[in-house]
Amino acid sequence: MVQYANAGLDASFAALSDATRRGVLEQLGRAEASITDLAEKFNMTLTGMKKHVGVLERAGLVITEKVGRVRTCKIGPRQLEEEMAWLERYRQLWDARFDELDKVVEELKRKELVDGRKQRE
Amino acid sequence: MVQYANAGLDASFAALSDATRRGVLEQLGRAEASITDLAEKFNMTLTGMKKHVGVLERAGLVITEKVGRVRTCKIGPRQLEEEMAWLERYRQLWDARFDELDKVVEELKRKELVDGRKQRE
């Protein structure tokens, strides 16, 4: 029934809805980092940062690998194409919708003009 | 301190993280609708739909107007430009990052080659 459902989009948009997580993504876009690095940079406990990284990882936006004591986080492999595509499609709908509203407004104006003439006849 | 904060992005990405709300946006991109229309289409109580519309409205993605008994919902005025811009910037970071990783890999290969020669000398 609800064919519009899309768990991937749910997860990635939810992941992006937090400023810390967006910051982590930007950071990892510049260089890999450990949980400790990220926790310090974002002024948060290790446990707290671990949770954020978990959310990003579950959304496929980050991959991590533990070597020795250290878990290294990097971006990848999703480039948010699907999310871009959704926004792009919405933008098109939006444009079309506003064109249509413009037309409706014009049509109303035209009719008013005609009605005006009729009334003067 | 946390200059990366952005309540607008928080709200819109959070609004987009629910399939029903994405559906409502697409629907409103095609035509205006009342709360009742939307509730029926998405198989939900009026109260439930009202909440979703509230979230979209607070995020600036939908505007509503009540005339008589009926509250009419339409899209606007935000075209999600800021959100597109964020994703676009991330894509660029992502590209740059992967280019860099490629270079690192090449550099490693080159060094291995050199080391191999050295060892044979």
Next chain:
DNA sequence: CGCATACTGAACCATATGGTTCAGTGTCTA
């Protein structure tokens, strides 16, 4: 070995989310 480091998991807390029901209020319309 022994200590410091780096993470991890459980438990807790306050608040938000996604949904419901129920009891209204206000607006058409016959």
Next chain:
DNA sequence: TAGACACTGAACCATATGGTTCAGTATGCG
């Protein structure tokens, strides 16, 4: 004026989120 209709708000519920502390476990290093 009576009933139907459209919405609204409060209250409730289960679960998730964003954070913490505390008590581990595993690893590296002198």
